[in-house]
Amino acid sequence: MSKVPIAARKKNSQLKFRYAISRNKIHIKHENKRRLALEENKLQYELQALIKKENKKSEIGKYRVVLTAKLATLLCDVLKLGPAEKLLRDLLVQCSNELEQNHHYTISTAINLSSVLRKQGKLMQAKGLCAWTLRVNMKTYGKYHTRTLLSVSVMAQIVRQYSAMNHNLFLKEEEKLWRWALQGAHLNFGMNHPSTFYAVANLSDFCWRYGKKVDTEALLRKSLSGLPNESQLRYHPIVFHLVQELIIVLQDKKLQQSQKQSMCIINDNKNSIKKTSHEVLEYSALVDEVELENLIKWEASRSSMEDKRLVHVLEEYELEHAIQFEKYYGSKK
Numbered sequence: 213m214s215k216v217p218i219a220a221r222k223k224n225s226q227l228k229f230r231y232a233i234s235r236n237k238i239h240i241k242h243e244n245k246r247r248l249a250l251e252e253n254k255l256q257y258e259l260q261a262l263i264k265k266e267n268k269k270s271e272i273g274k275y276r277v278v279l280t281a282k283l284a285t286l287l288c289d290v291l292k293l294g295p296a297e298k299l300l301r302d303l304l305v306q307c308s309n310e311l312e313q314n315h316h317y318t319i320s321t322a323i324n325l326s327s328v329l330r331k332q333g334k335l336m337q338a339k340g341l342c343a344w345t346l347r348v349n350m351k352t353y354g355k356y357h358t359r360t361l362l363s364v365s366v367m368a369q370i371v372r373q374y375s376a377m378n379h380n381l382f383l384k385e386e387e388k389l390w391r392w393a394l395q396g397a398h399l400n401f402g403m404n405h406p407s408t409f410y411a412v413a414n415l416s417d418f419c420w421r422y423g424k425k426v427d428t429e430a431l432l433r434k435s436l437s438g439l440p441n442e443s444q445l446r447y448h449p450i451v452f453h454l455v456q457e458l459i460i461v462l463q464d465k466k467l468q469q470s471q472k473q474s475m476c477i478i479n480d481n482k483n484s485i486k487k488t489s490h491e492v493l494e495y496s497a498l499v500d501e502v503e504l505e506n507l508i509k510w511e512a513s514r515s516s517m518e519d520k521r522l523v524h525v526l527e528e529y530e531l532e533h534a535i536q537f538e539k540y541y542g543s544k545k
Contacts, residue, residue: 248290255283272310277303277317281324293332300325314348316359323366330366335374342367356396364393368414383422390415403438409450416457425461432458455511462504 259279266276280303287296304325307318322345329338346367349360368389375382394411401407412435419428432454445451 245290248286252283252286252290255279255286259283272303272307272317274317277307277320280321284324284328288328288331293328296328297325297332300328314352319345319348319359319363323363326370327366330370330373335370335377338370339367339374342370355392356399358396358400361393361396361400364389364396365411365414368393372418380422387415387418390418403435404440404443404445406445406448406450409435409445409448409454413450413453413457416454420457420461425464429458429461429465432461452511455507459504459507459511462507466504 259276262273262276262279266272280299284296284299287293287299300321304318304321307315307321311318322341326338326342326345329335329341342363346360346363349357349363353359368386371382371386371389375386390411394408394415397405397408397411412431416428416431419425419431436451436454436458439446439451
């Protein structure tokens with residue numbers, strides 16, 4: 213594994229502390245309040261200008277729905293959940309009144325609102341609203357349409373939180389939803405697609421949380437083994453996450469196998485059955501050890517590439533937003 217210089221590691225750690233990286237996008241963390249406020253003001257201004265234009269035409273456009281969702285997401289990031297809920301509720305009422313029944317703008321807004329309600333802990337409201345969007349999408353588009361699967365994923369997150377608060381009463385329902393989302397991702401995108409890997413990550417996380425380690429290992433092995441060596445997806449963040457998860461699973465399995473091997477060695481001379489099981493364990497451990505080494509090499513190469521890319525991307529991001537910030541505030545002086 214290549215060693216990163218101390219100065220570079222310090223720089224990377226500082227950058228990673230200030231920003232959150234997900235799906236190859238950069239989100240400013242809460243510590244940078246000035247830039248968050250700037251982004252919020254820009255979105256508020258754009259949204260208000262757009263609403264004035266739409267009021268003259270008496271219509272609701274796609275960009276209005278997208279911009280509202282973007283602003284609501286930013287408000288949630290800065291923990292302004294109340295304003296985010298009000299923003300989405302107002303748009304939902306307007307869509308319900310002005311658009312045709314069960315219009316996809318209305319459904320999209322309802323899904324976003326249910327996510328905000330979940331974050332606020334209003335799980336019954338969130339579940340009822342999301343269940344309605346799921347019924348409408350299933351009736352309109354079918355069981356495995358991408359819009360239906362979006363409702364399924366949001367409902368699974370709600371059920372997960374609801375189950376955790378009620379002594380794991382809804383585990384079967386949660387597992388059914390995650391498997392539904394994964395099956396739909398396979399049908400829509402195939403095995404090797406970021407959306408499919410995200411569905412794999414959600415289901416494997418469920419299996420790991422509730423002790424289904426064999427299912428977790430099988431799921432991760434199957435999804436990663438189907439990825440060609442020359443594919444650029446091998447260095448995608450979600451694939452990197454699955455690699456790290458499989459490393460943890462194999463290391464945990466290795467620890468358990470070493471304990472079983474020690475027990476087999478103690479009872480090795482008692483009968484041939486114990487000896488055979490001991491040999492099987494040794495072979496299985498050898499196969500896992502080879503795969504674990506390959507995964508660690510994969511992780512190391514991905515980490516070194518990501519460190520270099522991260523420094524470059526964040527430097528460009530810093531420069532771009534510094535210029536925008538100076539233009540915005542310089543024009544007000």
